Amino acid sequence: MQPLPTPAPPAPSTALLLADLRARISLLHRAPLHTAQNILPFGIPALDTHLPNGGLARAALHEIEGGGADATYAAAATGFAAGIFARLGAPVIWCTRHDDIYPPGLALAGLLPQRLLHMRVGSDAAILLVMEESLRHTGVGAVVGEIAQLSTTASRRLSLAAETSGVMAWVLRRPCYAGSWPTAAASGLNARTATTHWRITPHPSPVTDLGAHAVGRARWQVNLLRARNAAPATWILDACDATGCLALPALLANRSPAQTARNAA
C-alpha cells in the first residue's frame, strides 16, 4: 500500500527560488555570496543586466587586455581599469614591471594619486607573489598586476586569495617585451578561472560640437570575451569621465544623452 502523497508546499515566487538556488550553488563553490555589498555595478543598465548579479564581483579575479593596435600599451584598458578603481573608493595596489604607467592620466579617470600605491618588480613571478600578498590585505580595495601570461595554477591562486579577503583582483595582460603575445602553445596556459575577461579596443569617436576635427570624449569597443554565468558580448561605450563612469553613446551625434533617454522612454 502506497503512503498518501503529502500536499505540496505553497510554491515560492520564482525570484526567491532563484536566490535560494544561487546561495546554495555558491556554498558548493565555497565562493562568497554575491550580495549587493560586494558587487560593483557599472551604472549602465545594458552592462549590469548582462552580467550575473548586476555588476562586477569584488571578491573575484578579473582579466583585461588591450585590443587592436593598443594591445602593446593597453592604454584604453588602463583607463577602463582606472575608472573601475576610482569607483571602489579604497587604496589600489598597481604591480608592474614596466615603467610606462602615467598617474596624471589615471587621475583624469578619477583614480587620485593618494589612493594609488605602485609596486615595481623585476619578473612576472614576483608580480604574482606581490599580488597574492597584497590580496591578503583587507585594507586594500583592488590589486592589479601587469602580466604577460598567466598559468591556470597562478590564476586559481589569485582567485582564491581574492575570494578569501574580498579584495578585487585584476590581471592586466601586457605582451612580452619582445612586442608580441606569447606563442600559441604558451597562450594555452592562459587563465580560465577569471570571473570576467575584458578586451578594450579604441573606437573612432564621433564628430563633436566643437568642430569636425576636434577631439572629444574617447570611445571604446568593450568586449566581454568570457564571463562566468554570462554570454560573451560587445558594447560601444564612451570612455570614463572624471568620476570613472562609462556611458552609453548618444544614438545620434547631434543629440544629447538626455534626449536619447527621453526618446527611449
Next chain:
Amino acid sequence: MVYAANPAARAQGLHQGMAVSTAQARSPGISLHPATPDDDRAALHRLAQWCARTLCPLVAPAPPDGLLLDITGTDHLFGGEPAMLAHIASRFASAGIHLRAAIAPTVGAAHALARFAALNFICVSPAGLADALAPLPVAALRLPAASLDILAQLGFAHIGPLGQTARAPLARRLGAALLTRLDQAYGRIAEPINPLPDIAAPLVHKNFADPVLAPAAIAHALHALLAQLLALLTAQGLGATALTLTCTRSDATSQILPIGISSATTSTTHLSRLLRACITNIAPEPGIDRITLHAATQVLVRPASPSLLAPDTHTHTDLADLIDIVANRVKNAKIFRTLPTASDIPERAARNASPLARITTTWPPNLPRPTRLLSPPHPIDVLAALPDQPPAQFIWCRQRHRIIRADGPERIFGEWWINACETHAVRDYFQVEDQTGQRFWLFRRGDGTNHQTGDLSWYLHGFFA
C-alpha cells in the same frame, strides 16, 4: 627660596637656599623662574641616556644635578682620560650646558672633585688621589648636615686632616657613615654605581641544548623570542624600526638576516608574519646553537588606537605592514607613490615618493594627459604644415597612422631654473586620434618659427585611454 643659581647670579653673591626676597634686595634685576624639580629630573635622565649612547655604556644619574659615568675601558676610545674629559667638556659647552667634571679613581673622589675642586675640569690619577682630596672641604664627602655641623665644631674644615685622625674616636662621635664615606673616597672599599638599563639595543636570545635544524623548532623559538622582545619594547614605550635575526650555527659561523620595517611598530601579528616569511631564508646546517633577535628602535609616536586617526591617515598606516611584507619578500621591489609636482614638463609632473608619503594634491583636471607615457619619447616621422597645423599623419614603428582628429598645441616651456639648456626650449603637444580611434600624444620640439626653441623634430610621448 632660591633653588638654583646660574654662574652670573652666583658672581653677585646669590646662592642656593637663600630667601628670594634677600636675593631680590641684593640684586634687583635678577630674573626669577619657578623651580620644576620633576622636569629637572627628567632632563637629567635624558642627558644620562645621551651619555650612555655617545660616551660610555654605564651611566647613572645622580640627582639633583649630577651624572656618574663609569668610563673604565672606554677612555682609550677618546685618546686617554684627559682627552675624554676635554671631549665631554666641548660637547656640553656646544649644547650650552654649564658643566664641572672630574675623572678620579673612585666615585667618592670624583663626586667631591667635580663639585668642590678649584678647577672646573680636573683629572686625577690613583697616585695623586690623596693630594687632590686633602684640600677639599668636608662637605664634599656626601655627609648629612648634622655630621657636618659636628665636624665644624670639632674644627675639621678639610678632608686631609680628617683622613689622618684616629678612626675610633671619630666613629664614636659621628657614626660609621663618616668612615664609610672616607673609605669610599680613598678607594679602600668598593662603591658600585647603579647604571641606567641598556637603552640602546633591545636584544633577546635563546640558546639551544642541542643544535636545531627543523623549521618548526626555529619558528617556535622565534615566536617566544618575539614575545620577549615586544615586552621589552612596550615597557620602554619604543617601537621596532628594524629587526636583525642572527643564527649562530654549531660550526661557529653565523647567518645574519635583516628585516626592514617601514614605520615603528609593536604589532605582534605583523612582526611574527615578517619573521615567518624570513624562516625560509635560514640555512640551519649543521644546526643552530643560538638565535639572537635584536631590534633597532624608535620612540613610538603613532597612537595605538586606530579610532583616533583620520580616515586618510588610516589607509596609510594600514598599508605599512603590507609594504614591509613585500619589501622583505621580494628583492629589489620598488614601492612608491606618485607625488604630483608643480611642473609643466610631463616627466617632472609625476615624481616618485616614499610609499608612506602623505599626498593631498592632484594634477590640474583640465589638461589632457595619457595613461601610458613613453620614456624617452619615440622619434616619429610626421607630415604637418608649419607652424600652426596639427600633423596630418605620422609613421611610428613602420606603421602609418592617418590623423582624423587633433587638439593642440599645448605649449610647454623649458624650465631654465632647473636646466640651463632649457632656457629657450619649447614643446608643442598635440592630442591626436588616428583612423582606428587610437589616441596619441605627440609633440614637436620648437614653436615652428624660432629655431632657438627647437629643431622641429617630432616625438610620440604617450597613449591616451
